[in-house]
Amino acid sequence: MSLRRPNDFGFSMGRTALAVLAFMPAFLVSGQYPGQIAKPDKGTPELRSIAVLEWTGDAGKPKASRLVPIAVLDRGELQDGGIYLARPQPLAISGEVEYELEKDGQPMGLFDIKNAGQEQGSWVGYGSWKPMPKARPAPPPQLAKIDDDVQSDVPVLHRKHHPGETPTGGTGAGAGSASGSGSGDSSASQAPPPDPDRPTLHKGGDASGNSTSTGTGTTSSTDSSSDSGQPTLHRHDSSDSSGSGSGNGAASSDDPDRPVLKKNKKQQAADIAHVDSLPDVSDPDRPRLKRGKSEGYALNVIPSLMGIPQDMQQMVAVSDAKSRPEHPWDYTWSNPDDEANMKEALEDIARNALGLNAPPAPPAPAAKKTTASKKSTKPVPPPPPPAELEGEQFRVFELAYGSGATMVLQAHTAGPLAQEKFVTLVAQPDLYGHPMVLLKNITDGAHLDETPRMRLVDAVDAMADNRGELLFELRGATQRQFALYRVLRGQAEKLFVSGGGDFGIERE
Numbered sequence: 001m002s003l004r005r006p007n008d009f010g011f012s013m014g015r016t017a018l019a020v021l022a023f024m025p026a027f028l029v030s031g032q033y034p035g036q037i038a039k040p041d042k043g044t045p046e047l048r049s050i051a052v053l054e055w056t057g058d059a060g061k062p063k064a065s066r067l068v069p070i071a072v073l074d075r076g077e078l079q080d081g082g083i084y085l086a087r088p089q090p091l092a093i094s095g096e097v098e099y100e101l102e103k104d105g106q107p108m109g110l111f112d113i114k115n116a117g118q119e120q121g122s123w124v125g126y127g128s129w130k131p132m133p134k135a136r137p138a139p140p141p142q143l144a145k146i147d148d149d150v151q152s153d154v155p156v157l158h159r160k161h162h163p164g165e166t167p168t169g170g171t172g173a174g175a176g177s178a179s180g181s182g183s184g185d186s187s188a189s190q191a192p193p194p195d196p197d198r199p200t201l202h203k204g205g206d207a208s209g210n211s212t213s214t215g216t217g218t219t220s221s222t223d224s225s226s227d228s229g230q231p232t233l234h235r236h237d238s239s240d241s242s243g244s245g246s247g248n249g250a251a252s253s254d255d256p257d258r259p260v261l262k263k264n265k266k267q268q269a270a271d272i273a274h275v276d277s278l279p280d281v282s283d284p285d286r287p288r289l290k291r292g293k294s295e296g297y298a299l300n301v302i303p304s305l306m307g308i309p310q311d312m313q314q315m316v317a318v319s320d321a322k323s324r325p326e327h328p329w330d331y332t333w334s335n336p337d338d339e340a341n342m343k344e345a346l347e348d349i350a351r352n353a354l355g356l357n358a359p360p361a362p363p364a365p366a367a368k369k370t371t372a373s374k375k376s377t378k379p380v381p382p383p384p385p386p387a388e389l390e391g392e393q394f395r396v397f398e399l400a401y402g403s404g405a406t407m408v409l410q411a412h413t414a415g416p417l418a419q420e421k422f423v424t425l426v427a428q429p430d431l432y433g434h435p436m437v438l439l440k441n442i443t444d445g446a447h448l449d450e451t452p453r454m455r456l457v458d459a460v461d462a463m464a465d466n467r468g469e470l471l472f473e474l475r476g477a478t479q480r481q482f483a484l485y486r487v488l489r490g491q492a493e494k495l496f497v498s499g500g501g502d503f504g505i506e507r508e
Contacts, residue, residue, distance in 0.1 A: 049081055064304060064305040092125075097113045331406070392410070452474035
């Protein structure tokens with residue numbers, strides 16, 4: 001499926017496609033792309049756009065949705081998708097651009113951009129969610145053609161001939177004895193008697209020529225002169241007005257009920273110029289002349305998602321000119337108990353970061369030495385249960401084949417927003433089977449604009465190198481951004497932040 005954009009830039013945007021095909025003057029994009037833009041070489045990588053689809057309602061049939069452009073990979077560098085080649089809308093959300101929706105690296109559907117608009121100063125795209133196209137079923141296997149000339153070993157059933165039955169092939173003794181001049185009499189004697197009501201076909205012409213003769217000169221029993229009551233079919237000859245055969249033709253032509261085929265000649269209407277009003281025309285694309293200001297040729301804006309509702313869901317969207325193989329990011333543990341142990345250890349770290357764990361009790365004073373009979377038998381109280389984590393999410397990724405597990409845990413405390421505390425942890429197992437924290441984000445509801453809350457969206461191959469990056473939403477009190485992190489060699493490195501820079505700094 002190939003989708004092409006109008007003649008604005010000369011780009012070819014195929015299925016998940018954003019590719020530069022023509023020259024663009026430098027003054028059009030001098031504010032956001034330095035240097036001259038020339039026609040790329042064959043070895044230049046094509047564009048790859050990363051975005052986030054946000055919607056409410058059911059997956060596949062959302063009530064409202066929008067697509068937020070994040071980054072565009074151009075010549076190996078990540079550009080801000082919200083302003084990349086904007087004229088006025090960015091290239092990533094231009095009309096007829098198609099995105100592939102992914103969850104854990106597996107395709108979940110397609111999203112076609114229909115229109116774009118601005119929400120709170122940022123560009124977003126509107127469109128429709130479509131299911132993934134289904135592959136055509138394989139054609140049924142064709143049976144091998146049987147050659148009749150080749151002798152087959154398959155047994156064949158034949159009908160058994162009973163005594164006294166006349167062979168169908170006419171090769172029996174009775175058939176062989178009847179030959180020569182008596183063949184006609186023999187066949188006539190064996191044939192069933194003729195049906196008197198059966199019509200007989202005769203060659204048109206003279207009635208005297210209707211009688212036929214056999215090879216011995218004898219007259220056939222079907223002579224029309226001898227059987228006057230038997231119906232006879234004659235050839236119709238309209239040019240012959242006399243003779244014995246002309247009477248039937250004249251009678252048939254004089255039949256008033258006989259159907260006649262004639263060429264239908266419709267009378268053409270006169271060419272008269274007139275104008276009629278069409279009030280009942282329902283074609284929405286029919287041009288109409290109206291008085292007043294022109295409304296332009298813009299698409300109708302699809303109902304959009306405004307703000308950040310509580311039931312909003314997010315999914316990664318990728319638009320690429322090349323079809324790349326699927327790469328699932330889920331990690332499979334060799335021992336299911338390891339996942340439970342890692343999750344329990346990270347939850348304990350998150351409780352300490354949120355201040356939910358009670359401080360350690362001071363050491364008890366040393367007891368005086370007493371005799372064995374006076375030892376205390378008071379039972380030791382069990383430790384209190386761990387505090388509950390609100391909104392806990394724990395996910396494990398394999399960001400590259402054979403790279404091991406990368407764990408992400410995020411949670412917060414209960415209470416009003418101003419009193420809530422948020423924590424996000426990115427960790428990997430160490431050599432001893434304990435979680436090693438690579439990134440820790442801690443903030444509270446009163447300082448979200450200074451230190452935004454990190455919310456995991458999903459893993460995505462942003463650099464088109466078959467390695468996954470972690471995509472986070474940096475959500476503040478009045479603004480938000482998106483950031484890509486690469487986990488490599490025991491470190492979590494920030495690759496890209498949308499919006500031109502961080503509005504907050506992570507703190508531990």
